[in-house]
Each structure stands twice: as structure tokens, then as C-alpha cells.
Amino acid sequence: MIENLELLIDVCLLTFLLLIVFAAIKTTNLFVATMLFGIFSFVTALLFLDLDAVDVAFTEAAVGAGFTTVLMLSALRLTGAFENVKHRHSVLGLFIVVLTGAALIYGVADFPNMGDANAPVHLHIAPEYIQLTQEKIDIPNVVTAVLASFRGYDTFGETVVIFSAGAAVLLLLGMGHAEPKHEPEQNLVLWVVVKPFIALILIFGLYVQFHGDFGAGGGFQAGVIFASGFILYSLVFGESYARQVVPASILPRFAALGVIIYGLTGLVSLLSDKTFLDYNALSSNPVSGQHLGILLVEAGVGLAVFSTVLLIFYSFSGVNHNE
């Protein structure tokens, strides 16, 4: 019965995905399109959960449904909310798209079945990682072990990429300032409810950060959730109060600090006569050295992601167009 249930859920969710995408393309109201893409992210995260990819589902929901929706809406505030519809049907375009799709499907038909244990991608280095995690790092979440320890260089690169994204937005848009006439109207119910809720979100963000070794979670998700708390504050109480709570000037510094924490962890290993980002050098016992290294590195990632997400939100919402 469980296989039938999983099959049913998979089929239903994939159908929903198709329907949502069709509706999002057909509508000309961009608010509606943004909301539909929000629930597209929800359904995608559900599918990831069904495929047992828990960390990916976590990140997809936090980033796709939460942060991207808010960002698109901030951008919609500056552009128009309705699409410029051009009535132009291109047969050549349709032909090229169908041809490419057919070529892709023909290529995919050769792949091994999804989840097949003998597929080359599952036999290359994944069993080695799974076994080595048990021996050398001893944390239950293999994804965090691979992310932070075995592939630490790649994660360092990702953190620097996130930092560069924040720097690019800062160069293009600047921080802006809060415009006083766009303050939200007073809504007592919302104010009373949201204040403890923000505390709950922030505590949950910290929980996800430190629990990433044992369950789903880690630095990326925690940074986004933590920033969502402050974004919620800004939405309900107004830009100017939010900029007093977290001043815009400290955010680039925090982002840089996150990257520096990551780099310094690697540098300490280098100075202790081992390779860069080899956490065994951080403590006398290699396993606890790995634990300490993963903790520091995830903290750096979380700080960098939090600052960048909040910085991008401030930049978008601080652009004041001429009324």
C-alpha cells in the first residue's frame, strides 16, 4: 500500500506542477504569477521530500517560497504589475522548442532508472563518502558531512559566490533609504501576533543552524530562515523601524565576516602543517576536530547567507522611484 500511496502522491504533485506552470504563464497579472511560483516551490519541495532529499527540500522551501517571492514582489513594486502582452505567435519558435524537447527526451531515455543502485553515479564515490562519514566524522547527516568536510572547497566557493551576489546588488542598487510615506497601516492584531512569532522564527533559525549535523539543516537554510524573521519585521512594522533594528551599514561587514570565518578555519589548518580546510588539525582528537571544523564553517556560511539575503532585501526595498 505504501508504494501505491507514494505513486499517487508523485503523480498528483507532478500534475499540480504542470497546472500551476500553465496558469502562471497564461496570467498577465504579475502578482498572481509570483504567488503561483511560490506554490510551485512548495510543490517542488514536496516532491523532493518524496524522493528522500530532505536538505534540498528544506532549502527549496526556504529560498523558493519565502525569499524569492518577497524579492519578486519588491521588484514588482518598482516595475508595473501587469505584463505587456504582445500578440505574436511564432511558429518557428514553437518548432525549435519542440525539437529541443524531443532531443532531450530521446537523450534521457538512455539513462538508468532513477534510484537504481547500480547506476554509475551511485557507484563512483558516494559509497566511500557514506562509509567514511561513519568512521572519520561520526555525524548522522551525511549531506552535511559531504558539504562541510569532504567538499569543503566547493562550499567555500559557494559562500564566496553568495557574497559576490550581495556585492553586485550593492554596486547596482545601493542600500537606499526607507521612505516614510510607505509605512504600513496600523493593524493591532498583526502587531500583537507577529512579535512573538518573529522570536520563534529566529530561535528556529538558530536551531536549524546547530542541528544541521543530526537532521535536515545547515548553514544555508539557517541563514535564510534567520533573515526571513527580519524581513517579516520589516513587512509588518515598516522599513524605517527595521533599519533601526538592523542598520544597513553592518550587513556588508557581516557578510565579509562570514566568509572570513570560513577562510580562517582553513588557514588555521594550513598553519598547523596540514592541507587547507583539513579539520583534523583543529583538535587533538581528529573526530572532534572534524566536529569543531564543521561547526565553525557552518557558522560562517550561516552568517554570510543571512547578511546577504537581508542586504539584497534592503537594496530592493530601498529603491525609491519617483512618484
Add this chain to the structure above:
Amino acid sequence: MIAAAIVALLITLALTLIRAFLGPNIYDQILAVNSFGTKTVLLIVVGGHALGWFSYVDIALMYAMVNFVGTLAVMRFFEQYKPQGENNDY
């Protein structure tokens, strides 16, 4: 019985989607999208328990929060946009 709850939730998701596509004004669509998000949280909890998904409670917790933030964001930005925007809702 838990299979019946999952099937009921899937049907509910489909019906809510229909309202999200149809809704004559945007508030209907905001309502339907928020309802979709809440039903997704319930589907994660019930489905996660029945199918043995790993660590589903944390994800359900986070979905509930993200749904709240997303819906509030849509309402706030829509009310901020509306005075300068079109007068018809759709």
C-alpha cells in the same frame, strides 16, 4: 485510515488550485494560495508519518512559517502598489 486522509488532502489541494486559477479578484487568489500552503504543511505531516520521510517535522514547521511570511508579503506589497495601480482588481 491515514491513506484516506492523504487522499482527502490531495483532492483538497486540487480544488484549492482550481480556486487559485479561477478567482475573480486577487483576494480570492491570495486566499487560495495561502490555503494551498497550509494544506501542504498538513500533507507533509500526515504523509511524512505514513511514508516514513526523514526529518519531516522540521520541514513542516518551516513551511508553516514561510507560508505566513509569504502571504503577508503579498498582501503588504499589493496594498502598497494598489493606490498607484489600476483600479480594476484583475
Add this chain to the structure above:
Amino acid sequence: MIISILSDICLLLGGILTLTGAVGLLRLPDFYSRLHAASVTESLAAPLLIIGVILDTGFTLDSAKLVLIIVIMVIVNPTITHALCRAAAHGRISPEMESETEFSGKESK
């Protein structure tokens, strides 16, 4: 044994309520009545379904977190309903009334 029966009842009731809410969302004629249907059934169906899962799980850390989800749902759903209703009233969505003069004092069916 009795806990398993209770869990089944809760799950069944929750499923029925969810379906009712969805049918109401689809069939009712006016925005405010749809809002009412969706939010009232939601605020009861969510705790029932999660209580059904809690009774099935037993007394672990997971069930404590599930109780937290119930608390969040019960607080967040009415808040969103309130905010949405207020936004719609500001956006001048008018409810559908039976007769032209709404305060006429006559019962019109």
C-alpha cells in the same frame, strides 16, 4: 488499541473537514463567505489531523514539535484571515447582499 482507534477517528474527521473547506472554497458565491469557509474549517482540521499523527507516534521529541506546529497553525490561520479580510475591505470588495437596501430590517430569503 484505543489510542489507535482515536487516531483513526481524528484523521478521518480531519480529512472530512478539509474536504468540506475545499468544497466551500469552490462553491460559495462571495469572497467573504469563501474566506469564512476556508478559515474555519482550516483552524479545526489542522489540529485534528496533527493530533491524529501525534497519537500514532507516541511520546517522543517528534510529537513535541508537532504540538508546536499545532500552536503555530492555530495562531497564524486566524491572523491571516483577519489581515486578508481587512485588506479586502480596504480594497472595496463588497459582500453580496440579498436585497438592495441592506439595513431594511426585513428578512429576505
